[in-house]
Amino acid sequence: MLPSRAFGRFIGRRLIALVILAVGIVFVTFVLTHMVPANPALANLGQNPTPAEIKNFDRVNGLDKPLPVQLGLYFVHLVQGNLGTSEVTSDPIIHDLGQTIPATAELAILSILIALVFGVGFGLLAALRRNSFTDFVLRILSLVGVSVPTFWLALIALYLLFFKLGIFPGGSRLSPSDVAPPRVTGMYTVDALLAGQLSTFWDALQHLVLPSIILAAANMGLLTRYTRSAVLEVMEQDYVRAARAKGLSRRSIVFGHVLRAALPSIVTVIGLAFANVLTGAVLVENIFSWPGIGQYGYQASVALDLPAIAGVSLFIAVVYIVINFIVDVLYGVLDPRVRVQ
Amino acid sequence: MSATSPDIEITIPRRYRAIRLAPAAMRRPLALAGVAILLVWVVGALLAPVLTSYKPDAVTNSLFAAPSSAHLFGTDQLGRDVFSRVLYGARISLPVSAILVLISMAIGSALGSVAGYFGGILDTLIMRLVDLVFAFPAIILALVVTAVLGPSLQNAVFALVFVSWPTYARVVRGLVLSAGNAEYVQTSRLLGASARQTLVRDVLPNVIGPVVVLATLDFGNAILLLSGLSFLGLGAQPPTAEWGAMVSAGTQYFQYWWMSTFPGLAIFSSVLALNFLGDSLRDALDPHGSWTNRGGRG
Numbered sequence: 032m033l034p035s036r037a038f039g040r041f042i043g044r045r046l047i048a049l050v051i052l053a054v055g056i057v058f059v060t061f062v063l064t065h066m067v068p069a070n071p072a073l074a075n076l077g078q079n080p081t082p083a084e085i086k087n088f089d090r091v092n093g094l095d096k097p098l099p100v101q102l103g104l105y106f107v108h109l110v111q112g113n114l115g116t117s118e119v120t121s122d123p124i125i126h127d128l129g130q131t132i133p134a135t136a137e138l139a140i141l142s143i144l145i146a147l148v149f150g151v152g153f154g155l156l157a158a159l160r161r162n163s164f165t166d167f168v169l170r171i172l173s174l175v176g177v178s179v180p181t182f183w184l185a186l187i188a189l190y191l192l193f194f195k196l197g198i199f200p201g202g203s204r205l206s207p208s209d210v211a212p213p214r215v216t217g218m219y220t221v222d223a224l225l226a227g228q229l230s231t232f233w234d235a236l237q238h239l240v241l242p243s244i245i246l247a248a249a250n251m252g253l254l255t256r257y258t259r260s261a262v263l264e265v266m267e268q269d270y271v272r273a274a275r276a277k278g279l280s281r282r283s284i285v286f287g288h289v290l291r292a293a294l295p296s297i298v299t300v301i302g303l304a305f306a307n308v309l310t311g312a313v314l315v316e317n318i319f320s321w322p323g324i325g326q327y328g329y330q331a332s333v334a335l336d337l338p339a340i341a342g343v344s345l346f347i348a349v350v351y352i353v354i355n356f357i358v359d360v361l362y363g364v365l366d367p368r369v370r371v372q
Numbered sequence: 373m374s375a376t377s378p379d380i381e382i383t384i385p386r387r388y389r390a391i392r393l394a395p396a397a398m399r400r401p402l403a404l405a406g407v408a409i410l411l412v413w414v415v416g417a418l419l420a421p422v423l424t425s426y427k428p429d430a431v432t433n434s435l436f437a438a439p440s441s442a443h444l445f446g447t448d449q450l451g452r453d454v455f456s457r458v459l460y461g462a463r464i465s466l467p468v469s470a471i472l473v474l475i476s477m478a479i480g481s482a483l484g485s486v487a488g489y490f491g492g493i494l495d496t497l498i499m500r501l502v503d504l505v506f507a508f509p510a511i512i513l514a515l516v517v518t519a520v521l522g523p524s525l526q527n528a529v530f531a532l533v534f535v536s537w538p539t540y541a542r543v544v545r546g547l548v549l550s551a552g553n554a555e556y557v558q559t560s561r562l563l564g565a566s567a568r569q570t571l572v573r574d575v576l577p578n579v580i581g582p583v584v585v586l587a588t589l590d591f592g593n594a595i596l597l598l599s600g601l602s603f604l605g606l607g608a609q610p611p612t613a614e615w616g617a618m619v620s621a622g623t624q625y626f627q628y629w630w631m632s633t634f635p636g637l638a639i640f641s642s643v644l645a646l647n648f649l650g651d652s653l654r655d656a657l658d659p660h661g662s663w664t665n666r667g668g669r670g
Contacts, residue, residue: 055504063516171402174651178644180596182603183619183636190629306509313511314600318623328512329604332519340519344512352507 041363049356056348061105064341065098114345115338119331124342127327132346133217134204135316135323139308141239142246146304149247150254151297157255158262159285169255176252182314185245189318192241199241200234202320209234242319246311250304254297261296265289295366302355309347400655406648413642417462426453428460428613436628446630448621454630457613458638464614466642468529469594475533477587480540485579487541488548489571499545502538510535510597518606525614528607532597536590543586544579551578581657588650592643599639615639 080088089095096104108115114124157169193201200206204219212222212231220239223232265271266289274284312325320326324343331339416423426432426443432451439446445454487498505513510532517531551557557574565573599616601607608614610621615635622632 052503052507055500056507059504059508060516063513063520066520170651174402174644174647178592178596178640178647180599180603180616180619180636180639180643182600182616183632183639186619186623186632186636190626194626309509310511310597310600313515314603317604328515332515333523333605335519337519340516344508344516347512348508351509 038363042360045356045359049352052352053349056345056352057106057109058102060341060345060348061102063344064337065101109345114342117331117339117342118336119334119339124339127339128324128342128346129217131322131324131327134321135309135312135325137218137220137239138243138246138312138316138321138323139305141243142308142311143250143301143304145243146247146250146254150251151258153251153255154258155262155285155290157259158266161263169259173252173255176248176250176255178252179248181245181249181311182318184248185242185315185318188241188245200238202238202318204235204238204321205231206234206238242315242321246308246315249307249311253304253307254300257300258293258297261293262289264296265292268292295362298358298361298365302351302358305354306351309351400652402648403652406645406650406652409641409645410649413462413466413638413645416459417466420456420459420463424453424456424459426456428452428457429611430456436625436631438628439630445634446628448618448628448631449625454618454634457618458615458634460613461615461618461635461638462642464525464608464612465595465599465616465639468525469591469598472529472532472536472594472598473587473591476536476590477540477583479533480537481544481579481583483537484541484544485548485571485575488545489552489567489575495545498541502541505535505538508535511600514597514601515606518601523606523609525602525608525612528598528601531601532594536594539590540583540586543582547579547582548575551575554578585650585653585657588646588653592646592650595639595643595646 086095112125114128116122117124117127120127153169153172157166160166188199189201192199205211209231212219212226212228212235215222215225219235220232223229223235271284271288274288279287309325312321312323313329314325315321316323316326317329324347328340328343328347330336331343420428430452432447432453434443434447435449435451437443437447437451443453443455445458448454448457483498487495513535514528514531517534518527521527521530552570552575557570560570560574598607599614599619602614602616603620605617605620608617610617615638618635619632619639622628622630622635625631
């Protein structure tokens with residue numbers, strides 16, 4: 032398990048690919064947000080701006096320079112940690128991202144955890160009871176999970192569990208009577224615990240649970256099918272047959288041999304699961320008035336706030352490729368065969 | 373490698389694999405359920421004017437009427453019949469998503485087979501482009517594209533084609549690579565078949581099956597994403613009777629649950645049907661392990 036030279040080279044190659052991809056992402060984001068037929072000056076200055084106002088807007092935002100120069104400046108600013116200023120909030124975008132990211136992170140982490148627990152559990156159960164009625168029911172459940180429109184599920188859940196039954200609070204991160212805990216991570220549940228404010232923690236958790244479960248539906252379905260097929264594949268291996276022949280208990284075969292060997296295939300889904308959570312977050316955050324990056328990106332998109340939408344897509348794409356990089360490395364750690372290729 | 377006859381025996385069953393796929397899938401109950409639900413929607417869309425006497429945009433005096441025998445799914449904030457709008461909505465969501473999938477499939481398959489068959493610099497260029505598009509979650513790119521081009525159904529379709537062709541390119545490239553290296557293809561080249569002949573006659577039939585499965589699952593995904601964008605106001609614009617836009621209108625009148633419940637059910641049932649079908653087709657294509665891999669809305 033010690034990092035060998037081959038593994039070092041493997042990581043090195045992935046890192047280089049990561050950097051190239053990141054530069055490509057910046058380029059794509061730039062091209063998309065600067066080849067604009069819609070005029071950002073007109074969109075942001077309201078009705079009938081004077082030519083002087085337009086000129087000033089273009090100068091302030093650097094829109095009067097040739098495109099390659101703008102691209103160069105964009106890279107320079109990025110390296111300095113400057114993503115520009117939002118045309119809606121008038122704040123630096125990096126500041127807005129700092130405000131919205133923890134809210135989404137909290138949601139995404141809990142949601143992926145829920146999906147992992149149920150998805151891996153259901154997948155394992157389906158594989159062990161292959162071709163049984165349980166298997167059939169779990170198959171339908173996983174297909175329902177990937178088929179149900181997230182925004183509709185969110186509405187139905189809000190209608191029944193908040194509006195009709197009052198079991199869950201309806202949207203936002205805290206009750207109006209509660210004050211946000213002192214900021215450390217920006218995640219209210221974590222910060223409340225760190226500050227020892229148990230009632231705030233409980234309130235934040237209650238607000239967090241419902242949107243997390245809704246976001247987990249698609250990934251639960253995805254993980255169920257991946258786990259099932261990974262486990263089935265492992266169970267056909269000779270060493271599992273050998274373990275069985277040796278007279279090991281079913282429990283120690285499943286948890287000691289099968290699940291351990293199926294882990295690499297399950298880990299590869301996490302990148303996809305993250306993309307699913309973000310897709311869902313754009314929709315669910317709007318419904319739950321959750322001030323996260325999904326809602327921010329959506330509002331930027333509607334308001335034609337191009338620097339903000341560029342910042343959001345850059346950030347998300349970079350996080351996404353970094354997660355996929357980590358998944359690749361994890362895969363290499365868990366499955367030594369990959370490193371040698 | 374010799375150019376003798378035994379290879380030909382392998383060729384024949386492989387060539388007909390795609391054709392034998394359909395009956396095998398039909399033996400499965402899930403596939404049947406999927407086809408049945410889809411048929412209901414197709415018939416509903418085609419016969420909408422016969423099945424309901426209300427026009428989808430006809431405003432009546434009974435606003436927010438609960439479901440009854442007069443209005444099966446109730447009425448909305450303008451007194452429009454929700455049942456009629458859901459039926460007519462199938463005329464938008466289903467064909468528009470189908471066109472979206474067909475365009476993505478055509479672009480992706482073309483680029484993927486070029487990359488796989490010719491290799492070299494073309495392959496590198498195309499696959500790096502695929503990596504780049506894959507680096508963005510679909511909805512984020514769709515948000516950027518619709519922000520840049522402005523919200524409309526057409527632009528939403530454009531945005532989604534932009535994000536969905538790479539999946540086909542990647543899959544087709546892999547299939548062409550493995551089929552192109554298969555012995556019977558090499559043999560046919562040795563026997564003097566041209567590149568185009570081998571592509572069409574030997575490689576393509578092996579690619580069609582997996583691509584059809586992918587397209588079926590992607591069809592459902594396209595319906596989800598398209599209605600999601602419309603829900604956000606970035607796709608079909610009111611007063612168009614589009615399912616996602618209808619669900620969105622219902623969010624403002626929370627207590628009148630029927631306004632968003634029924635169009636949402638329409639989205640859910642049609643996507644579920646396509647996933648039932650796609651999943652069964654996948655099993656038929658690859659019985660090993662069954663109901664395996666891929667999928668999701670990345």
